Amino acid sequence: MNQALPSLAGQALDHLGDHERKGLLRFLTCGSVDDGKSTLIGRLLHDTKRLFEDQVAALQKDSRKYGTQGEELDFALLVDGLEAEREQGITIDVAYRFFATEARKFIVADTPGHEQYTRNMATGASNSDLAIILIDARKGVLQQTRRHSFIVSLLGIRHVVVAVNKMDLVGYDREVLQRIRAEYEAFSQGFGFETLEVIPMSALTGENVTRRSEAMDWHDGPTLLEHLEAVEVAGEDRLGPFRMPVQWVNRPNLDFRGYAGTIVSGAIRPGDKVAVAASGRVATVARIATMDGDLDEAVAGDAVTITLQEEVDISRGDVLSPPESRPEVSDRLSAHVIWMGDQGLRTDRNYVIKAGKRSTTGVVARIEHGIDVNSLKHLPTSTLALNEIGFCEIHLSAPIAFDPYEVNREMGSFVLIDPLTNQTVGAGLIWASLRKADNIHRQAFDIDRAARARLTGQTPRVLWFTGLSGAGKSTIANLVEQRLHAQGRLTFLLDGDNVRHGLNRDLGFTEADRVENIRRVGEVARLFTEAGVITLVSFISPFRSDRQMARDLFAPGEFVEIHVHAPLDVAETRDPKGLYRKARAGEISNFTGIDSPYEAPEGAELVLDTVVRPAEELADEVIRYLGL
Amino acid sequence: MSNRGSHLRRLEAQSIEIIREVVAEMSRPVMLYSIGKDSSVMLHLARKAFYPAPPPFPLLHIDTTWKFREMIAFRDRMAAEAGMELLTHTNRQGLAEGINPFDHGSSYYTQVMKTDALKQALSHYGFDAAFGGARRDEEKSRSKERVFSFRTGSHGWDPKNQRPELWSIFNTRVRPGESLRVFPLSNWTELDIWQYIRSENIPIVPLYYAAERPVVERDGMLVMVDDERLPLRPGEVPQRRQVRFRTLGCYPLTAAIDSAATTLDEIVTEMLIARTSERSGRLIDHDEAASMEKKKREGYF
Ligand SMILES: Nc1nc2c(ncn2[C@@H]2O[C@H](COP(=O)(O)OP(=O)(O)OP(=O)(O)O)[C@@H](O)[C@H]2O)c(=O)[nH]1
Ligand SMILES: [Mg+2]
Secondary structure, X not given: OOOOHHHHHHHHHHHHHHHHHOEEEEXXXXXXXXXXXXXXXXXXXXXXXXXXXXXXXXXXXXXXXXXXXXXXXXXXXXXXXXXXXXXXXXXXXXXXXEEEOOOEEEEEEEOOOXXXXXXXXXXXXXXXXXXXXXXEOOOOOOHHHHHHHXXXXXXXXXXXXXXXXXXHHHOOOHHHHHHHHHHHHHHOXXXXXXXXXXXXXXXXXXXXXXXXXXXXXXOOOOOHHHHXXXXXXXXXXXXXXXEEEOOEEEEEEOOEXXXXXXXXXXXXXXXXEEEEOXXXXXXXXXXXXXXXXXXXXXXXXXXXXXXXXXXXXXXOOOEEXXXXXXXXXXXXXXXXXXXXXXXXXXXXXXXXXXXXXXXXXXXXXXXXXXXXXXXXXXXXXXXXXXXOEEEEEEEEEEEEEEOOOOOOOHHHEEEEXXXXXXXXXXXXXXXXXXXXXXXXXXXXXXXXXXXXXXXXXXXXXXXXXXXXXXXXXXHHHXXXXXXXXXXXXXXXXXXHHHHHHOOOOOOOOOXXXXXXXXXXXXXXXXXXXXXXXXXXXXXXXXXXXXXXXXXXXXXXXXXXXXXXXXXXXXXXXXXXOOHHHHHHOOOOOOOEOOOEOOOOOOOOOEEEEOOOOOHXXXXXXXXXXXXX | OOOOOOHHHHHHHHHHHHHHHHHHHOOOEEEEOOOOHHHHHHHHHHHHHHOOOOOOOOEEEEOOOOEOHHHHHHHHHHHHHHOOOEEEEOOHHHHHOOOOOOOOHHHHHHHHHHHHHHHHHHHHHOOOEEEOOOOHHHXXXXXXXXXXXXXXXXXXXXXXXXXXXXXXXXXXXXXXXXXXXXOOOOOOOHHHHHXXXXXXXXXXXXXXXXXXXXXXXXXXXXXXXXXXXXXXOOOOOOEEEEEEOOOOOEHHHEEEEEOOOOOHHHHHHHHHOOOOOHHHXXXXXXXXXXXXXXHHHOOOO
């Protein structure tokens, strides 16, 4: 190898320059179970000489052990990398593989065909520009072919290859191909594919994959690789107006305040005006700062740090845009939802919704219709089960800035997360805002929270006291409020009993009411903190998910969860209001600690043990925590 | 990175976005720093992500005590240059028991001195997110892993039940004790790494460049005699040979290759015509068929 170096060096380095300039194509393989997706990718890697000798040796060994092709190589084993996949001969989760030819670089996502793993297929599709949909020539278009095609179309992929595979098993029959082509074209008519290339092939033998097939000399289209190398897939999203979701506010010292984020569309230059979507404020770009020096211009795809000439209040999740072409801002949306949770979607539950760099909570208030992936018909439904797709109305607890998914993938997508399990249970594609007034852009209120905070001279926070009835929440909250008041701070205490008699007197103790109870208190606390007030909330709030929902309404650091702790037997002996006695006697039901659980906080900012320390000391600890 | 729209600039931007997301959402992140070329690139990207501030998290090095000496010197210099805190951790119990790759086998040694040590350190400091420099093109189970990879309270990976990961929206939610492993270099290939090192002038450990070094040939691999702890087998006499390393780990477990490549350009050239994968020089990967996946399920990076 050493001797070869000098002569090859120049050639190789030229190659390196090419490698850097080559365009990148991201694609996925999908389709029904066993149609040959993984085999096809293995074949592509092998025939484009992407495999090293030790990998080929391992493949030979694996093929003998797990292979489905007798003495021959089983190319699927190159991509099915998990133990369970190799043993069962199926793909479970998406594999990302890389290869390059003289013309292009490729990142391919090999996705599973099993319906059970549709969410992993969607994962692979979400970042792809092209989809290869495989069809087993013997079986034709199946339900899973239709499901995947629909998801591909929904996710905005505009370039599709239909790979009619296993032609070797149907005698390379041209009519088989024509039948499948006709059926597929009829089915996918409304899918908005810009290119649709149907290629007959055999992944097993490699025919029409990287080399032409003699047995199918009637095929006058390109081989798969020729097509992948040539197809044009302009990323149109990126051409739209400037959008940058703020990901992180960089404040290393008083002289530098930068807004870091990735530009998802358009371009920006120093001197450009930008508007902050949520507040409507406008400012001028001062610098685009990078470690390699300031930039004259940054474009879609770049991760940058922008500084502004004016001081404006911007935090993570805000979106910067040109003042004359802003995204929409709304808390009511219509969206397609692909459900991925093992438990079905529920319209009476709060989910965490992460859209771009912003997290909030929300409910799927209504499912307008479900979609039958076979017939594409709309079906009335009240839930979505695993892998089902529906068109839904979403209500958010705080407005978000967005563009419709069709216009801008990054600005129009979100995921739903179950706050109890932390699982990602759904993917959402925003269609439109459901508030007509949102087309009128928000006017900047001249007095914002920063201005109010300056006036009161304090950092507004919410102190959320949670614990059993009788644990001492109200006692300690009162003491804390007195101490703050004595320091000249503006405070307000929201206490469970008082609020239940006024604001929330229409609520009972069902699950839905309980959630609504906490939601309202959280919202009120937010209004108070926006007004600059240090807000104390003293509520049993026994469920983690409810407290998390409240926490999600606030900026990081603003919500201080304080667990006022006393064991149940202690709280019950205290029984200041005689409620435990009543609950034990069966006079009240759903009482926390007796016939309803208390979920202790796992990540509380403070835990106050009221058994070992007096209330005064604990109140002082809260004050110390606040640094006041 | 002046070359707008180029492949490397895109990769760089995606990695920076990932690193920033962790800092924005997690309460106690750490960057695993293994001193190799991928770690060097990852550290460089972290510095870019937070410029002009230093990256707001510490570096953690799991020191098995069997690293090449040159690596340790390099590590301390790089951490200081980045203005970052450097934490090191060694499995004290394993050390006291004298666990080493020769007497206990590479598999058990890796378990105790790397995997267990890593889990000890993560639990000890209470990190809820750890960056690793692994790439999907390295190995078949890695090609299956998410960028944000969830770990249970006991640091285990469940490859059959990974969270869906769509677009560039990452689910970062964990309960106390649970954590995330985050891989900013997921979509980089070995060639991308070298090319980036070249275009950004990123310092790397000199062991990547060919030089005369004392080695013995063992089971078809060239093992460097980095210190006197390497037990020589009968008939083995260290000889000086012009060698370099494609990947760096513990010296008794990392094979050198014959090479005359003393510049980055020559390294890249050699890589382009290489017939074996970089991991073929890692002895621990050959232990058993699904060995990487198994180690990862147990908490290995
Ligand atoms: N005869 C023939 N067999 C093929 C061809 N392509 C794939 N196969 C075989 O079909 C079987 C399934 O192939 P895979 O590549 O695992 O199928 P898949 O679509 O990846 O399956 P899942 O990912 O589990 O949905 C294997 O036994 C392959 O060897 C082909 O072109 N001709
Ligand atoms: Mg497969």
